[in-house]
Amino acid sequence: MPVLSPETLMKLFNVKEEDLDCGGLKLHLDKVFVPMGMGKISKESKTLPTYQEIQTNENNEYILGPGAYKIRYRELVKVPNNAIALALPRSTLLRMGATIYTAVWDPGYEGRGEGLMVVFNKDGIIIERGSQIAQLIFITLDRPTSFIYRGAYYRENIY
Numbered sequence: 087m088p089v090l091s092p093e094t095l096m097k098l099f100n101v102k103e104e105d106l107d108c109g110g111l112k113l114h115l116d117k118v119f120v121p122m123g124m125g126k127i128s129k130e131s132k133t134l135p136t137y138q139e140i141q142t143n144e145n146n147e148y149i150l151g152p153g154a155y156k157i158r159y160r161e162l163v164k165v166p167n168n169a170i171a172l173a174l175p176r177s178t179l180l181r182m183g184a185t186i187y188t189a190v191w192d193p194g195y196e197g198r199g200e201g202l203m204v205v206f207n208k209d210g211i212i213i214e215r216g217s218q219i220a221q222l223i224f225i226t227l228d229r230p231t232s233f234i235y236r237g238a239y240y241r242e243n244i245y
């Protein structure tokens with residue numbers, strides 16, 4: 087199925103050229119959290135861990151040692167009802183020894199999405215807050231769907 091081009095995304099989201107990467111919408115780092123305690127998924131419910139927000143240093147940089155972090159993206163996104171999206175890390179992040187894991191961004195989802203950043207580099211990494219760390223790729227579905235996302239994370243982090 088087609089991946090939406092930067093030209094299409096520019097019209098769809100009413101954004102500027104600088105907001106787009108070659109394959110999708112640029113995603114920038116807004117906040118970083120450390121999961122504390124255990125989360126739980128059961129057949130009927132889910133319980134998230136609590137999170138401790140990490141603060142930047144005096145240069146507005148996150149200094150992140152090896153480990154797993156929940157990150158929040160700056161962009162407020164609405165996934166079209168006929169598409170899904172995937173957030174892929176910048177290759178520079180990979181080259182630095184870190185990555186971002188993504189799940190599926192569902193048709194109709196709205197919000198400031200989150201991801202899991204894992205730092206593998208034993209010496210850690212430095213990211214200035216507001217830097218681009220990923221791009222969001224939009225893939226259209228082969229037909230209109232009534233499976234529109236209205237779950238627990240719908241309109242998350244909208245303020």
Ligand SMILES: O=c1ccn([C@H]2C[C@H](O)[C@@H](COP(=O)(O)OP(=O)(O)OP(=O)(O)O)O2)c(=O)[nH]1
Nearest residue numbers: 188189190191192195199200201235237238239
């Ligand atoms: O890496 C990702 C993937 C998805 N999302 C957003 C968009 C997606 O539509 C929503 C819910 O994702 P998913 O359906 O995978 O979550 P769930 O655990 O199944 O929650 P629910 O039970 O509400 O469907 O979270 C993110 O912020 N980051």
